[in-house]
Amino acid sequence: MSTESVGWTPTELAARPLVDRLHGWVTTVDHKRLGILYILYAIVFLVVGGVEAVVMRIQLAQPHNDFVSPQVFNQMFTMHGTTMIFFVAMPIVFGFANYLVPLMIGARDMAFPRLNAFSFWLTAFGGLLLYFSFVGGYGLYGAGTAPDVGWFAYAPLTSKTFSPGHSTDFWTLSLLVAGIGSIGGAVNLIATILCLRCPGMTLGRMPLLVWLNLTVAGLVLLVISPLTAAQMMLMIDRYLGGHFFDTQAGGSAVIWMHFFWVFGHPEVYVLVIPAFAFASEIIPVFSRKAIFGYPVMVAATVGIGFISMAVWAHHLFTIGMSAAANTFFVLSTMAIAVPTGIKIFNWLATMWGGKIHFRTPMLFCVAFLFQFLIAGLTGVMLASAPLDWQLGGSYFVVAHFHYVIVGGILFCLFAAFYYWFPKMSGRMYLERLGKLHFWLFVVGFHLTFDFMHIPGLLGMPRRIYTYEPGRGWDVWNLIVTVGVVFQVVGILVFVGNLLWSLLHGERAGSDPWDAWTLEWSTTSPPPEYNFATVPVVKSRRPLWDVKHPEDPDWRYEPGGAG
C-alpha cells in the first residue's frame, strides 16, 4: 500500500490565483472537496441557526421580556428548527459520508461524481431559498417575512387563508429542493458502497461507519420521499386550489401530521445513526481495542432503521387516536430502545479493558455515551402514552429532543471534526483548545438542557414568546439562558481552533492516531485519486494488518489462516 503522495504539491496549489482556486471549488466533482463544501456550508448555517436560538433564549430569559415581538419569535423557532435539521445536520451527515466512505472502502470517488455535485448544489440552493424569504417573503399581501408556521408546519395554519404571502412557499420549496438533493446523495452513497469496494472489502469487513451510512442512505430514500410528496400536496393546495388539508372541504389536518411524521421521526435516526457511526470508529481507536460485537452492531443498526419507520404516530398521542393505535405505537417506540441499548453496551464493552486515551475526540464520545443514555431514557418516558398526554407540547419534549440532537448528535459531530480534521487539512488542531471547547460545551449543555426539563414538568408550553412571572419558571429559564453563554463561547473556541490550526497547525502526517481504517493509509490531505494503488483488504482492520504482520486480524476471521 502506498502511503506517499504522488504529484501533489501544496505550494503549487497555493500559488494559483484566488479566482482559479474558487473556480476549482465551484466546479469540483471530487468527493473530498464536495464533502468539505457540505461541511463548511453546514457550519455557516450552524452559526445562523445558533444565533436564532440565542435570540429565543434572550427573549425567554425573564418573564414579560420584549427583546423581540411575538411575530419574530415565531419566525425564530421556525427557522431555527428548519435550519438545524435540513441545512446543518443533513449536510454535515452527507459531508462526512461523502468524504469518508470512498476513502474507507478503498475507492477512487463516489459512483456518480456529477450527481454528487448536483446534490450538493441543490442542498445549497435550498438553504439560500429558505433565507431569501427574509427579503423576498412579503408576497402580494405584504404579510409575513420568514416562515413562521413551525418546523412541522401543521395544517391548516399553512393554508392560504392563515398564511398569506409567500413565506410558507419559501419553506415548502426550499425543503422540496433540498429533499431532492438528499435523495440524490443517498442514491449515490448506496451505489458507491455496494459497487465500488476495493478487493477483499466484503460487506462483513466494511468499517462500521460505512455500514451505518448504508443504513442511513436506505432510510433517506424511504423517508425523505414522503416529505417530498407531502410538500407537493401542500403546493397543490396553495397554488391550484386543492383540498388535501382543507378541512372545510372534507380534507384532513391530521393526515398532514401523519405524512410529516412518517418523515419526521425516522429523520431523527437519519441524523443519529451517523453519530453512532462516528462513535463506532473513534471509541475503538482511542481505547486501543477492536470494536466489540461488530455483527451485533450492524444488526442493531439495521434493526433501528426498520423499527424507526413504525414509530411516527407517537407524535400524535396528544391528538387522540384509537386505543389499538396508541398501544401499537407505545410498544414500537419502546422496542426501539432495545437495539439502541445494545449499541451503548457494545461501546462500553469496547472501552472495557482497553487502554483509553482521553484526547478531544474521545472526550466528546464519552460525554455522548452518558448524554445519549439520558436522552434515550426521557424518550422511553415520552413513549408511554399517558405520560405523553401530560408532557406533550411542553418544554420537557423540547429538552428531550435537544438532549438527543445536541447531547448525542452534536457531541459526536464535534468528535468527528477533531478526529478527521488532521486528515482533511493535513494539520493537527490544538489539543488544549479542543479540551477547553469540550469542557465549556459540557457545562453549557448541561446548564441549558438539564434544567430545561424542569419548567416542562411544571407545565411551561413550547413556542410561547413570553410568560407570566411567579409560576415557578423564572429561575429555570434564566439558568437555561446562562448555559447558552458557555455554548456560544465553546463554539467560538472551536471555530477559532480550526481556523488557526488550518494555517499554523503542526503537520499531522498520514496517520496521527495510529488508526486501522483505510483513510489513514493515504496522505493527509489525500491526493485527488485517493490511493496510488488499489488497496487489498483481508480483515476489518486493514491498517492493523499492515502494521502488525506478525499478528494480523485476518488470522482470527472465520475461515482465516489461523
Next chain:
Amino acid sequence: MSTTAVAAPAGGLRWELPSPGKVGMFALIAAESAIFVIFVVAYLFYLGKSLTGPTPAILHTPVLITVCLLSSSLTIHAAVAALRKGKGGLFAGAWLLTFVLGAIFLGGTAREWGHLIRVEGLWIDTNLFGTTYYSLVGLHAFHVTAGLLLLGTVAVFALLGKVRREHAEPVDILSLYWHFVDVVWVVVFTVVYVIGR
C-alpha cells in the same frame, strides 16, 4: 491502476460487484415508490369524503391505453434483448414501438382529462376527489412524460445508428425505469378504477 495489488490475496480471489447504474436506478425507484405510496394513501383515505361535486362513478376504465402501456414493457424488453445480441435494426424498431405505445397512453390520459374537465366539470379544485384524482394520475403521467423524453432521446440516437451493443447496459438501466412506470400504473389503475369506484 496496478493489477499486481488486486491479484495479491491468496486463493485467487474473484471480486465481482454489481453495476453502479443498476443499483442507483433501483435506489431511485425505491425513493419514487415512497412518493407514490403517500399519494395512493391520500387517494384511498379521501375516497367518499368529498362534500360536493362529482364522484369516482364518472370515470371510465381506460382499457385500451392500459393495454398499450403494459405492452410497452414487453417491447422495451425485446429491444434491450435485441441490442445485447447486436441486432441494431430490431432494437430500433422495438424501441420506437415502445415510444409510440407510451405516447398513445399519454394521449389517452389527455383525452380522458379533457372529457372530465369539459363534460363532467371536474378539475383539481372542484372537490377532494378532483384533488386526489388529478394528483395521483397526474403524478404518474408526469413520470410517463419523463420516461418518454428519455426514450425519445435514445430513439433519436437509434435512428442515427449511434446505439450499439456496448450501450446495452445504460439502455437496460433506462428500461428499468420504464418497467417501474408500468408497475406503478398497475397500482394506480387498481386503486383508481377498480377499488375506488
